[in-house]
Amino acid sequence: MRQSQSLDPFFIPKGVAVIGASSNPAKLSHGILKNLSQYGYQGKIYPVNPSAQEILGYQCYEDISHVPDPVDLGVIVLPAKIIPNVLKACGQRGIQAAIIISGGFKEVGKQGSARELECLAIADNFQMRLIGPNCVGTMNLYNGLNTTFIKGMPAKGGIGFLSQSGAVCGGIVDHIVDVGIGFSHFISLGNEADVTETDIIEYLSDDDHTRVIAAYVEAISDGRRFLDICRRVSRRKPIVVLKAGCTDAGAKAVSSHTGSLAGSQQAYRAAFRQGGLIEVHTVEQLLDVAMTLDFQPLPKGKKVALITNSGGPAALISDGLAIAGLEMAELNGKTQSKLRAKLNPAAQVNNPVDMLGGAGPDDFRHALTNVLADRSVDTVVSILVPQSLVNPTEVAKAIVEQANKSNKPILSCLMGKVSIKGANNVLHDNKVPMFDFPNHVGPVLGAMWQYSNYIASKAGNFADLKGIKREKANKILNEYKNQTPIGEAGTRPVLAAYGISLIQAEFAENEEKSIELAGKIGFPVALKVISKEILHKSDAGGIKLNLRNSADVQQGYQEIMRSCKSHQPNACIDGVLVEKMSPAGQEVIIGLKRDPNFGPLVMFGMGGVYVELLKDVAFRVAPLTEQEATQMIEGTFAGKLLQGYRGNPPADKKAIVDCILRLSQIAMDFPQIAEIEINPLLVLEEGSGVLALDCRMILN
């Protein structure tokens, strides 16, 4: 197993060879050697360049075979076509890990893809791990290792960052290099011939310096392993993820520049949610959320207090918090009188605590002390707009002083730029996150609160489903092997074998039999035509509802035959399904389909025109836990309607959950099933179960 080989040589190598290091300062490879030399890395550094004696004071080697011990990491910056040979030489020299910086592989098309596979085979052969190709390199901020050509080095901190885009790495470093956001690792993954984000997430989960994992991803190829690892890691360490290509246009842009399979957005969203990831929507949010998770504890509740020297920004932050699902704390009377005792007499002492423009460090100190002590407050946000008579740096010190004494999360918003540089340094050096515009606060606290709830929730188990007859389902599927799509008559027994309740129905091959079965089932009944060729039964006049007696059934049968024959003269009609008319209930849809990256997905949504119009549909990757199935339902409008809206009795949600889990099990057991749709699934009153009223299936 490649995955069992340690990634340590990428991040704590004893010696690094830069293969293709140039003596020309205008070359990227020179930049790498320089970065490697200047941030305190204590291991050995070896430029490999046959035409130079030394570069930047390091002795050069003709090729990798001449490099002395210790050397366990090779950083390769050479034309793509010679890289397979170089890689082979690395393997022979005993290099355990190689970073291929150069492009010219999968991202440039077929020939490049072949070259990438060749590299992978060589690496496999030597049990060597690969990062890249087409990447920017890696940094370990705790030993000064920097194999990138990025200008600047971030501060040391708790964020382990990984990115499928080298440019995003570079852009972020350019942004944060003097802002005091700190990283443990900074990893550009490029084409991910070998090492993927899943490997890195697993690696960072065991790294003590890494308190939060942040990822920019474009496409996840090992979807199921990704989900497994994230499920495990996210309960110990938060994973924040920004996924590019969350729209069709974006996905197209992603696949045109990476050559990767986009997969469905529904699958990504489902996997992120099930994996406990914190999904953000912008690079700024990725940094904001990761920084705050690194700096501050999680909130214990959703009540936030604002302490401010200005009303406008506090109002904007209040809006942002409400949108993110948080609530404004009600300060208790004692807190308010303590505030009133010292603050400007015109100050507002309820939440937001508005100390007015003249508020100085002492006011912030006083307000923070008292508001933090208030039991109704879970989180405090301090807000300052620079005022000519107040020194922001001193206010920052007052905030930090209180933050250091408290175990509640404290954030700050200092709205400005030129005046607040000093304050920013003080705050970030002391792990109080600072945002420069009010709108940044809401999404950060929303993410923290969501994650807080996630780790407080029970992990959830995969249910042990009773009454599953796998062999029976298998036999039926074998019978239909060469037919697809499979209509109601063929799909029903498969669902039945897995314990999904169906409306009572039996197949009748002729008129007499239909009358007989109707009598047995009990009136009223419905008749539905059964024919491989007739896909849209109602369009063909193949459905008769509410037949109240034998005469109705006889007439109905004849009408169906007449109508279907005239609608599709060549259709071979097997007979009809005689079905009990359904009782009253609410109709929903559940279904199953497959995603190229994540495998089987189950689907739940509102029935009727609303599926298409409202897109009120939720997806989850199968298998899913009972808890995940419940959340899936609750996240939709359909779920809200099922709670018993406007005097209707609550519907049987547990039965839907059971049905979803059984469908999930079918997906796991029979990879040959591409799709199943139960539409509608009739949901009865609580305790009365569900009934599949119609269904169909598509095989691969």
Place this chain on the structure above:
Amino acid sequence: MRQSQSLDPFFIPKGVAVIGASSNPAKLSHGILKNLSQYGYQGKIYPVNPSAQEILGYQCYEDISHVPDPVDLGVIVLPAKIIPNVLKACGQRGIQAAIIISGGFKEVGKQGSARELECLAIADNFQMRLIGPNCVGTMNLYNGLNTTFIKGMPAKGGIGFLSQSGAVCGGIVDHIVDVGIGFSHFISLGNEADVTETDIIEYLSDDDHTRVIAAYVEAISDGRRFLDICRRVSRRKPIVVLKAGCTDAGAKAVSSHTGSLAGSQQAYRAAFRQGGLIEVHTVEQLLDVAMTLDFQPLPKGKKVALITNSGGPAALISDGLAIAGLEMAELNGKTQSKLRAKLNPAAQVNNPVDMLGGAGPDDFRHALTNVLADRSVDTVVSILVPQSLVNPTEVAKAIVEQANKSNKPILSCLMGKVSIKGANNVLHDNKVPMFDFPNHVGPVLGAMWQYSNYIASKAGNFADLKGIKREKANKILNEYKNQTPIGEAGTRPVLAAYGISLIQAEFAENEEKSIELAGKIGFPVALKVISKEILHKSDAGGIKLNLRNSADVQQGYQEIMRSCKSHQPNACIDGVLVEKMSPAGQEVIIGLKRDPNFGPLVMFGMGGVYVELLKDVAFRVAPLTEQEATQMIEGTFAGKLLQGYRGNPPADKKAIVDCILRLSQIAMDFPQIAEIEINPLLVLEEGSGVLALDCRMILN
């Protein structure tokens, strides 16, 4: 009319007195004098301070009466309680405009409110205009006037900015002072005792330097005038608005710090839309959108091309554009071959044009020239992530060079900070907007495209409605003067007098009459109980549907009486409404209510449980144009269903529009009506009209 008095003295005064100017540099009033002196203002400057001889080289005056000509603007920074007297002295001295910087008015409660009213009365008496109190002052960037105590002065440009929060003014200046976003005016309005945002919008609409108006607002008190003025101005000049308090929590924060009435968010949203305003949701968006509208022409279509040196940011921008409703342009073959001819052979030459990391100024120049020339492209976004071997400033120059030659909008995203300062200067000095994070682009282009469509749309007229019998409605309303709520029986004739179609129905005071009317109306019919006391007819068993013959009616009548009497024994029952059973159609709701700031609002939405659950409801301020009513419908899910979803025939949207306009007219004609609800309004097939099936009304 105060409003007719010019605001010129606020922005182009011949002389300014700073009343309360201090010689102590630690005082705000000193800061104001300093700002007034240092940005090139050429008019006279007079500090008024009885205890100083001169401050900052300006001769001091004992009081305003001693200040020589010319002086037309007074800036007052004194304790609130003496301000009324100072204002009187200003009036006597012939000052035409006063800015009251000091707080201590409406925002501190009752006593402050009284003081504010006193100031307003004095100003009225002297025909003097007031800005403030409790504000930060004003700037006119084109004559160097700066009456604020804010540190720093923005660059000269085309944005006229007004704000109800002084802090937001200060925070913005601190942010943009070295970013090259340019302003014509910068106006802090404080409590708006006199001059409101509406006055300023009107004023700036005639100012030649102002190309775009940007506003931060918390509450709009003169809602109807605001809407009228904006409707007029927005077709000539874009107005971008950020409204704080768009959630309940935010609105509460706003009213606690300003003491203003929040009003409903629905009314604000409606008024902004009808007034053609561009609503944004963050301070950053306010700046981004205003800058871009100032710098660049509007797009002629929604096709965008991206030119980039990196795939990741381009994918993120593609996502943002799709979310904002824009589309990726398909570059034509000729463009692609021209690009292929010069760019890196591995470059992507379709959209996004990805020139890869090494792309330099020449590549950007070449790509821009060709992509701008492509007819399928309406807007171009150039994207650069700093690379060690490329000089961002030179790339910026290449972008500017092409932008200067084109009349298509050109935006840029340079993802970074430390490396791109020079590039930022070059771009903004040459009116190419630059954003530092990819997520900023989508909302900006979305706003521009929305505004582009708005000014391309016909202004719309207030329909001339036929068949309105105002006197008849008036008479009925007088009859019901002392009763409220008014049920179906009383509301129907009012709607009928305004030409709204109702389901055929007549009042029967007893059983015999109900049978007779049913025969006349034609079976099947419904019966509905009529009683002032019974508000929820169906809960009381007061409704019978689908009565097919006289016997059914008789029995139904008796059952209604029995059931209602047992449900509400003391209710006085007038009789029943005999109503024709309605044909098939789609049910919607229309209604009318009143907002404290904007007056009457009409409402349209989906019927049934969906109103509450989906909040699928749109509002507009009455009166509204036919176009606005049509857009109102089209913006809802109900509107989409009415288009004829899934094989249903299209519904009669025109008839709904007519009905909404008639309801709007009722609102305008009868201020005593607080609310009307038509629920459901049955919408028939196109050409067949609508029918109000039930209705009720509340009078003030």
